[in-house]
Amino acid sequence: LAKTTQPISMDSYEGQEVNITCSHNNIATNDYITWYQQFPSQGPRFIIQGYKTKVTNEVASLFIPADRKSSTLSLPRVSLSDTAVYYCLVGDMIKAAGNKLTFGGGTRVLVKP
Amino acid sequence: NAGVTQTPKFRVLKTGQSMTLLCAQDMNHEYMYWYRQDPGMGLRLIHYSVGEGTTAKGEVPDGYNVSRLKKQNFLLGLESAAPSQTSVYFCASSLSREGEQYFGPGTRLTVT
Numbered sequence: 001l002a003k004t005t006q007p008i009s010m011d012s013y014e015g016q017e018v019n020i021t022c023s024h025n026n027i028a029t030n031d032y033i034t035w036y037q038q039f040p041s042q043g044p045r046f047i048i049q050g051y052k053t054k055v056t057n058e059v060a061s062l063f064i065p066a067d068r069k070s071s072t073l074s075l076p077r078v079s080l081s082d083t084a085v086y087y088c089l090v091g092d093m094i095k096a097a098g099n100k101l102t103f104g105g106g107t108r109v110l111v112k113p
Numbered sequence: 114n115a116g117v118t119q120t121p122k123f124r125v126l127k128t129g130q131s132m133t134l135l136c137a138q139d140m141n142h143e144y145m146y147w148y149r150q151d152p153g154m155g156l157r158l159i160h161y162s163v164g165e166g167t168t169a170k171g172e173v174p175d176g177y178n179v180s181r182l183k184k185q186n187f188l189l190g191l192e193s194a195a196p197s198q199t200s201v202y203f204c205a206s207s208l209s210r211e212g213e214q215y216f217g218p219g220t221r222l223t224v225t
Contacts (some may be wrong), residue, residue, distance in 0.1 A: 032211050034211075072120075094169075
């Protein structure tokens with residue numbers, strides 16, 4: 001079972017880089033790692049997805065070590081609008097639901113002025 | 114391109130009443146999902162569908178039924194609402210099983 005563990009919360013300041021690490025010791029060979037962002041009163045929004053090494057898009061980077069037992073979401077130069085909950089998902093929702101492992105508690109990121 | 118829309122946005126039910134939540138997507142996605150999110154918690158999958166005419170149970174299916182008669186629509190029904198079903202309900206769709214999920218704006222349901 002690819003159970004994920006993330007910090008419950010993190011505080012940061014505007015302009016800093018935020019790194020959130022997700023542990024997933026039992027990740028399966030064919031599992032992708034996906035991160036979502038959720039603002040209050042809104043549905044989650046896809047941020048980034050990766051399988052191994054490093055993936056970068058216009059909003060974030062995802063670092064995955066060779067053993068794939070963890071992954072780190074990196075948000076460069078955060079602003080107040082990046083205050084949200086960030087969820088790490090390993091595999092797909094259908095598989096996760098079967099294992100009672102859908103979205104976990106997520107990491108609540110607070111960006112301060 | 115509206116993406117994923119949900120109807121209604123808010124609803125208050127009395128215990129024992131029934132209702133149907135409608136989810137619609139215009140992206141021609143095969144996969145559709147219904148989640149619930151309780152205060153301060155992550156999302157939990159209620160039911161999902163891998164294509165028109167198919168449905169399957171997720172993590173917390175009890176008390177809910179679903180139907181996918183048309184590819185673009187996924188309906189969630191509560192036959193006899195209970196206070197424990199007070200929650201925010203999100204619908205989502207995706208092109209593939211591991212692909213990016215697109216979420217709707219949510220329906221806030223209160224059962225008194």
